[in-house]
Amino acid sequence: MKHHNYSIIGHRQPAVDAASKATGQAQYTVDIQLPGMLWGKILRSKYPHARILNIDTSKAEKLAGIKAVITHKDTLGKKFGFVRNTADQYPLAVDKVRYIGDEIAAVAAVAEDVAEEALALIRVDYEVLPAVFDPLEAIDPEAPLIHDGQNNISARLAWEFGNVEEGFGESDFVRQDTFYTQPVNHCPLEPHACVASFEPPDHLTVWASTQGVFYLRNQLSRTLDMPISNIRVIRPQVGGAFGGKIELFPFNVCAAILSQKTGKPVKIVCTREEVFTATRCRHPMIIHLKTGVKKDGALVAVQARIILDGGAYNSTGPVATYLAGAFLCLPLKARNIKYEGFRVYTNKPVCGAQRGHAVPQIRFAIESQLDIIAETLGLDPIELHLKNAVQTGDVTLNKQVITSCGFSECLEKIKAQRSPALPEGKGIGFATCAFVSGATYHLFFTTEAFANAIIQANEDGTVSLITGVADIGQGSDTVLAMITAEELGIGVKDIKLITADTDLTPYDWGSGSSRVTYQAGNATKMAAAQVKKLLLEAVSHELDVYPEELVARDGRIFVRDRPEKGISFAEAVSLAQKSTGGEPIIGQGEFQPQEAKVNLQSGEGNTSPAYSFGAQLAQVEIDKELGKVKVTKMVVAHDCGLAINPMAIEGQIEGSIAMGHGQALYEELIQEKGQTLNADFINYRLPTARDVPEVETMLVESVDPGGPYGAKESGEGIIVSTIPAIANAISNATGGRIHSLPLTPEKLLKALEQKTK
Amino acid sequence: MKEKEGNKKGKQLSSVSRREFIKGLGAGALGTAALSGGIIALKEAEAHPAEESLEEGIKIPLRLKINGIRYKVEVEPRYTLVDVIRDQLQLTGTKKACDRGECGACTVLLDGKPVYSCMTLAITAAGRDIMTIEGLASGEELHPIQQAFLENDAFQCGFCTSGQIMAVNGLLKQNLNPSREEARNALAGNICRCGTYTRILEATLDASQRLRKGGGNRG
Ligand code: FES
Ligand code: FES
Numbered sequence: 001m002k003h004h005n006y007s008i009i010g011h012r013q014p015a016v017d018a019a020s021k022a023t024g025q026a027q028y029t030v031d032i033q034l035p036g037m038l039w040g041k042i043l044r045s046k047y048p049h050a051r052i053l054n055i056d057t058s059k060a061e062k063l064a065g066i067k068a069v070i071t072h073k074d075t076l077g078k079k080f081g082f083v084r085n086t087a088d089q090y091p092l093a094v095d096k097v098r099y100i101g102d103e104i105a106a107v108a109a110v111a112e113d114v115a116e117e118a119l120a121l122i123r124v125d126y127e128v129l130p131a132v133f134d135p136l137e138a139i140d141p142e143a144p145l146i147h148d149g150q151n152n153i154s155a156r157l158a159w160e161f162g163n164v165e166e167g168f169g170e171s172d173f174v175r176q177d178t179f180y181t182q183p184v185n186h187c188p189l190e191p192h193a194c195v196a197s198f199e200p201p202d203h204l205t206v207w208a209s210t211q212g213v214f215y216l217r218n219q220l221s222r223t224l225d226m227p228i229s230n231i232r233v234i235r236p237q238v239g240g241a242f243g244g245k246i247e248l249f250p251f252n253v254c255a256a257i258l259s260q261k262t263g264k265p266v267k268i269v270c271t272r273e274e275v276f277t278a279t280r281c282r283h284p285m286i287i288h289l290k291t292g293v294k295k296d297g298a299l300v301a302v303q304a305r306i307i308l309d310g311g312a313y314n315s316t317g318p319v320a321t322y323l324a325g326a327f328l329c330l331p332l333k334a335r336n337i338k339y340e341g342f343r344v345y346t347n348k349p350v351c352g353a354q355r356g357h358a359v360p361q362i363r364f365a366i367e368s369q370l371d372i373i374a375e376t377l378g379l380d381p382i383e384l385h386l387k388n389a390v391q392t393g394d395v396t397l398n399k400q401v402i403t404s405c406g407f408s409e410c411l412e413k414i415k416a417q418r419s420p421a422l423p424e425g426k427g428i429g430f431a432t433c434a435f436v437s438g439a440t441y442h443l444f445f446t447t448e449a450f451a452n453a454i455i456q457a458n459e460d461g462t463v464s465l466i467t468g469v470a471d472i473g474q475g476s477d478t479v480l481a482m483i484t485a486e487e488l489g490i491g492v493k494d495i496k497l498i499t500a501d502t503d504l505t506p507y508d509w510g511s512g513s514s515r516v517t518y519q520a521g522n523a524t525k526m527a528a529a530q531v532k533k534l535l536l537e538a539v540s541h542e543l544d545v546y547p548e549e550l551v552a553r554d555g556r557i558f559v560r561d562r563p564e565k566g567i568s569f570a571e572a573v574s575l576a577q578k579s580t581g582g583e584p585i586i587g588q589g590e591f592q593p594q595e596a597k598v599n600l601q602s603g604e605g606n607t608s609p610a611y612s613f614g615a616q617l618a619q620v621e622i623d624k625e626l627g628k629v630k631v632t633k634m635v636v637a638h639d640c641g642l643a644i645n646p647m648a649i650e651g652q653i654e655g656s657i658a659m660g661h662g663q664a665l666y667e668e669l670i671q672e673k674g675q676t677l678n679a680d681f682i683n684y685r686l687p688t689a690r691d692v693p694e695v696e697t698m699l700v701e702s703v704d705p706g707g708p709y710g711a712k713e714s715g716e717g718i719i720v721s722t723i724p725a726i727a728n729a730i731s732n733a734t735g736g737r738i739h740s741l742p743l744t745p746e747k748l749l750k751a752l753e754q755k756t757k
Numbered sequence: 758m759k760e761k762e763g764n765k766k767g768k769q770l771s772s773v774s775r776r777e778f779i780k781g782l783g784a785g786a787l788g789t790a791a792l793s794g795g796i797i798a799l800k801e802a803e804a805h806p807a808e809e810s811l812e813e814g815i816k817i818p819l820r821l822k823i824n825g826i827r828y829k830v831e832v833e834p835r836y837t838l839v840d841v842i843r844d845q846l847q848l849t850g851t852k853k854a855c856d857r858g859e860c861g862a863c864t865v866l867l868d869g870k871p872v873y874s875c876m877t878l879a880i881t882a883a884g885r886d887i888m889t890i891e892g893l894a895s896g897e898e899l900h901p902i903q904q905a906f907l908e909n910d911a912f913q914c915g916f917c918t919s920g921q922i923m924a925v926n927g928l929l930k931q932n933l934n935p936s937r938e939e940a941r942n943a944l945a946g947n948i949c950r951c952g953t954y955t956r957i958l959e960a961t962l963d964a965s966q967r968l969r970k971g972g973g974n975r976g
Contacts, residue, residue, distance in 0.1 A: 023903060
């Protein structure tokens with residue numbers, strides 16, 4: 001479907017860093033070695049809840065090869081948190097530990113195993129406190145308090161639009177269910193890591209496997225009480241993140257302090273077990289859901305009451321609680337909505353952002369329930385969705401503004417793919433999603449724009465694109481290079497990227513909430529357009545034409561109607577420099593979303609400047625004897641706006657489906673009394689080449705008026721519909737319905753047993 | 758309830774450190790983990806020095822041949838090949854993601870066969886042909902497998918890629934014309950959390966075609 005005449009945009013472009021990755025030359029944080037570098041390690045709590053009475057580090061300090069040992073006394077004791085006004089975590093425990101894995105002390109040594117040995121020599125005296133692991137028990141006023149002086153509710157949001165009670169009264173059919181989702185880990189293949197180097201008197205450089213260098217700088221600045229301009233954060237290649245590397249972690253702060261104390265660079269690489277237990281996981285949820293519909297499937301009222309099990313600290317909790325409510329209905333419309341979300345502290349590993357950020361859980365519940373409703377009323381679930389589908393121009397009850405929407409087209413495409421009758425043991429399931437293209441709210445109070453880009457043209461015909469964006473493997477550098485190349489009419493290979501270094505690049509919020517293509521894409525396009533303007537002006541004088549008559553394409557700037565009349569891009573740059581007495585040819589762009597305050601209390605406000613949409617079919621084969629499920633194929637229709645790099649988008653969709661496959665069917669952190677029992681890849685199984693289904697992708701390109709070339713989010717939102725599509729397929733094949741993730745053989749056999757009773 | 762206790766264990770959290778684990782095992786039990794069909798086959802280790810040297814951390818000289826280049830290093834017998842390659846020789850293309858033989862990121866070829874280098878003691882690799890990702894391209898020219906990965910967009914974050922490419926290389930040394938199913942099985946021991954498996958399979962079949970045309974896999 002080619003509906004445009006771009007020379008770069010919309011074409012299949014291998015990643016700009018592909019060769020360096022294929023040859024092993026790409027440098028990740030874990031690969032960094034600096035002269036004199038020390039290894040840091042963290043001593044973590046072995047109790048889920050305890051008061052710290054005393055920490056004796058004297059023995060560890062005497063171990064040969066140990067250069068420094070720090071405890072909270074060496075920190076400023078400042079709390080940090082993803083959302084500033086709910087900061088509740090210390091770099092090193094001050095008085096209490098709140099989960100198994102909480103940071104108590106840190107050491108720096110000449111070698112990794114020496115650091116590890118030193119940890120064993122640190123003596124901690126604990127007063128073990130009663131702990132609470134079940135969020136429902138934690139809510140009880142009698143439960144042990146995890147954070148002194150406040151109850152265990154870390155966030156509570158509630159709102160109602162319309163009147164659900166009246167809505168249920170008007171409904172022909174009302175259905176009520178409770179759904180449960182499980183804790184899962186991001187499992188980025190590169191473990192969390194950083195290298196910190198303190199240069200006296202007051203400068204700190206940090207290389208980090210992070211989703212956002214400026215976010216990390218901001219948080220380090222506050223925790224270390226250093227001005228932001230004294231801290232330089234650099235992102236080497238990032239070996240996967242999926243939301244799990246968006247925050248500051250205590251080990252980042254510890255590395256900085258250890259470096260300051262020792263005068264040497266300090267590297268900390270989390271072990272796989274630490275990644276599993278002491279970074280972040282997806283919020284498990286208990287979702288009470290009640291939906292009322294008319295006979296024809298029109299949604300009248302939706303009510304959800306959700307408990308999010310947050311673990312020991314807030315992390316992104318308030319945002320997750322908001323998002324679960326904000327995406328209660330989208331991509332559908334209902335006339336009445338009521339939401340109540342409680343995020344609860346428990347003495348367990350901390351939950352934060354993960355691909356889809358709280359939306360996959362809620363969508364699993366809703367899409368499962370709609371499937372039940374459709375079946376009960378004898379309706380086609382796709383028709384039910386079509387009936388309630390959001391459209392371009394709609395403003396939802398909670399004031400989400402739908403600037404472009406190809407959702408109905410996605411549904412039609414999926415409908416056409418559905419095979420009619422299936423043999424025994426096979427099933428087909430359907431589900432949908434909507435997701436943000438970045439947020440409209442700033443989490444840290446800055447006057448800087450959300451995204452910025454600077455482009456400088458070089459007289460060899462290349463340009464330097466300078467941006468704070470941190471590519472985490474999703475291919476955003478490639479997209480920004482493509483936008484620059486398209487605008488200036490040069491090749492992707494002519495774009496030199498200088499990215500994600502707080503000393504060298506302008507501010508960017510980071511790779512989170514699927515924002516980079518839309519937000520940094522707009523900033524980049526604007527910067528490129530300015531460079532183009534300077535060049536066209538210079539060329540127009542030279543060729544004696546108006547700038548409007550000129551076109552930049554294929555490495556040349558030429559007259560539109562007489563393509564032979566023109567000069568090369570490189571010559572144009574020299575010409576422009578000459579005409580200004582040698583001024584650099586620089587363009588600058590920024591992106592700032594429209595004022596769209598999201599009010600967390602009322603739930604009103606436009607979450608994002610644009611929304612992506614999708615619909616999916618899952619085909620499964622079931623072994624009813626064993627309860628085993630094999631997903632044979634996934635068909636996806638995805639409205640991602642104009643597809644800037646279709647090859648990368650398809651890859652992102654396949655990635656979302658692989659992850660969704662694991663999280664639907666088998667991924668689950670097994671936690672017992674706060675202890676994670678399967679913190680490794682053998683006992684926490686990940687999808688392998690043998691598991692992933694065939695994927696067929698259909699892109700629906702609803703060109704968004706605000707996106708760069710009309711582009712929107714892609715790649716993150718699709719996991720949202722993968723999980724319920726598989727759940728619905730299992731039910732379709734067997735008649736058994738499972739209300740909790742993951743959809744294991746045991747649960748399926750139980751559901752089938754109940755059905756036959 | 759009061760409990761006073763030092764943190765005596767060798768490592769935080771619940772697991773045993775590699776050093777302790779190997780100390781506990783004594784010599785001889787931990788060997789090369791060879792990859793075959795994604796299943797880890799434990800082979801009896803070649804004899805290596807006695808336990809005292811483990812305790813005292815005595816280093817012994819070792820000669821390693823990697824990508825055709827001979828290196829002299831000093832290692833403790835407990836050092837794994839991945840650590841020697843990455844930390845001492847600065848060949849950081851080989852990645853370490855689990856350090857427990859569970860993910861394949863550290864896959865290298867040992868005498869042409871893929872092994873997890875985190876489960877291979879460096880001393881057992883003495884005198885054998887080791888190949889890492891750095892040895893695959895000849896100069897600027899990418900090996901056909903690398904080219905196939907690039908053109909099929911067979912990676913996202915790239916952290917599993919070195920291991921994937923070496924696993925494919927090992928497969929295509931033994932079988933230049935694998936079926937999709939054979940390729941799938943051969944690669945099942947290499948995790949890609951970004952979920953690029955379908956593309957890795959495409960790249961594998963594409964590379965096998967390129968290599969057959971070019972007269973074999975000399976990588
Ligand atoms: S690092 Fe060797 S298998 Fe994971
Ligand atoms: S490309 Fe990221 S883990 Fe494979």
